[in-house]
Amino acid sequence: MVRLACKKVQKKVEEELKAKTDLLISKGNRAPSLAVIMVGDNGASRTYVKNKEDACTRLGFMHFDYRFSEDVREDELLNLIDELNKRNDVDGILVQLPLPKTIDEKKIINRIDPEKDVDGFSPINVGRLSLEEECFIPCTPKGILEILKYYNIETRGKKAVVIGRSNIVGKPMAMLLMQKGIDATVSVCNSHTKDLSSYTKDADIIIVATGKVNTLYSSMCKNDAVIIDVGVNRIADSTREKGFYLKGDVDYDSFADTDCQITPVPGGVGLMTVIELMENTYLSCVRRSGI
Numbered sequence: 001m002v003r004l005a006c007k008k009v010q011k012k013v014e015e016e017l018k019a020k021t022d023l024l025i026s027k028g029n030r031a032p033s034l035a036v037i038m039v040g041d042n043g044a045s046r047t048y049v050k051n052k053e054d055a056c057t058r059l060g061f062m063h064f065d066y067r068f069s070e071d072v073r074e075d076e077l078l079n080l081i082d083e084l085n086k087r088n089d090v091d092g093i094l095v096q097l098p099l100p101k102t103i104d105e106k107k108i109i110n111r112i113d114p115e116k117d118v119d120g121f122s123p124i125n126v127g128r129l130s131l132e133e134e135c136f137i138p139c140t141p142k143g144i145l146e147i148l149k150y151y152n153i154e155t156r157g158k159k160a161v162v163i164g165r166s167n168i169v170g171k172p173m174a175m176l177l178m179q180k181g182i183d184a185t186v187s188v189c190n191s192h193t194k195d196l197s198s199y200t201k202d203a204d205i206i207i208v209a210t211g212k213v214n215t216l217y218s219s220m221c222k223n224d225a226v227i228i229d230v231g232v233n234r235i236a237d238s239t240r241e242k243g244f245y246l247k248g249d250v251d252y253d254s255f256a257d258t259d260c261q262i263t264p265v266p267g268g269v270g271l272m273t274v275i276e277l278m279e280n281t282y283l284s285c286v287r288r289s290g291i
Contacts, residue, residue: 002261004228009143009150010271014058017279021059024282024291032285033062034118034277035084037077038096039103040070044234045096051274052094059278064090070100077103078111085113091288092118092281097168115288118280121167129172132179136280141173143272144207144228145182147263153205153226160184161199163216163249164209169230173207196220208249218254227255227262230269 025031034056038049049065056063066080077095084090093116099105109117114124120136128135148155160177164170165188177184187199191210197220200206208216209230221227231249248265255262263269285291 001255001258004147004151004226004261004263004268006147006263006268006271009147010275012150013146013272013275013279014055017275017282018059021061021282024286025060029289029291030089030285031060031062032091032278032282033064033089034092034094034281035064035066035090036094036096037066037068037080039068039072039077039099042098044232045098048274049096052277055274055278061278061281062089070102072103074103074107077108081108081111085111085116090116091284092116092277094119094277116284118277118284120172120280126167126172130175136283137176137276138168138172139276139280140169140209140230140269140273141176142276142279143269144173144230145176146272146276147228147269148205148226151261153261155205156183158184158204159187159202160205160207161187161189161203162207162209163189163196163200164207164211164230165190166209169207169209173209177205200225210249212249213247214251215249217251218258218260221255221258221260224259225261227260228269229263229265232265232270 036049036052038045053063081093084093093112095108099108109121112122114122117125118136120138125135129137162170162174170188174186174188176182177186189196189199200220201222203225205226207228211231213233227250229248229250233247234244235247237245246266
């Protein structure tokens, strides 16, 4: 098994982005800026938001943080988004998901100006992606493409299977893999797919994004498949300091004696998601400034 060290990929992208940001600022332009809205105190969300704040600091980005309790009213969030949409010093707006069930998630996302939708979740950006037009590409699928590129993993003419059909990973990932220049032949599987192995055993590239541990075993794959594990599942473990450990959707250990290339969890795709959010924020700044 070959471990795809995503930290190396993340470091390369961050170094390149830092150089571009420093050049932008040296020419008298303001730094890119990101506004993050978080509702509630979900542990995983808190960690993700902290990682985004740290990335902004390392890159020299401005960041604005807005925290709300779970009982926040929907109209309060909508009013804040309206305000951020109008502000010239805000390039990207990110609403940390999931939101409480009392909040209409689609309404919140759709309220964000598509030109500041650095998550790439708005209907306009999704539509542009499907038409292969300029848009903000969702950060996790964008990061996965960067991993494939860094490791010179061929996609043209290859059979790719995406397991999971979420709007955040599965659907945009499938659209990206089909695009001209990437040219993979794509199958999308879900929880109702019968005989999942019949798809995965013949696949050259497998993207697993189900949020369910042990979705994929080595016995379900070719001996030399490329496997990207998007899952981040918290497994309770009282013997650990934090009371849990992280595990992906793939049974990582079962691949030990194979020639597969596989991303680990933790230390895998999640690193790329954060840096690609920063890349999108930089792009928003440049586009909005007409630089």
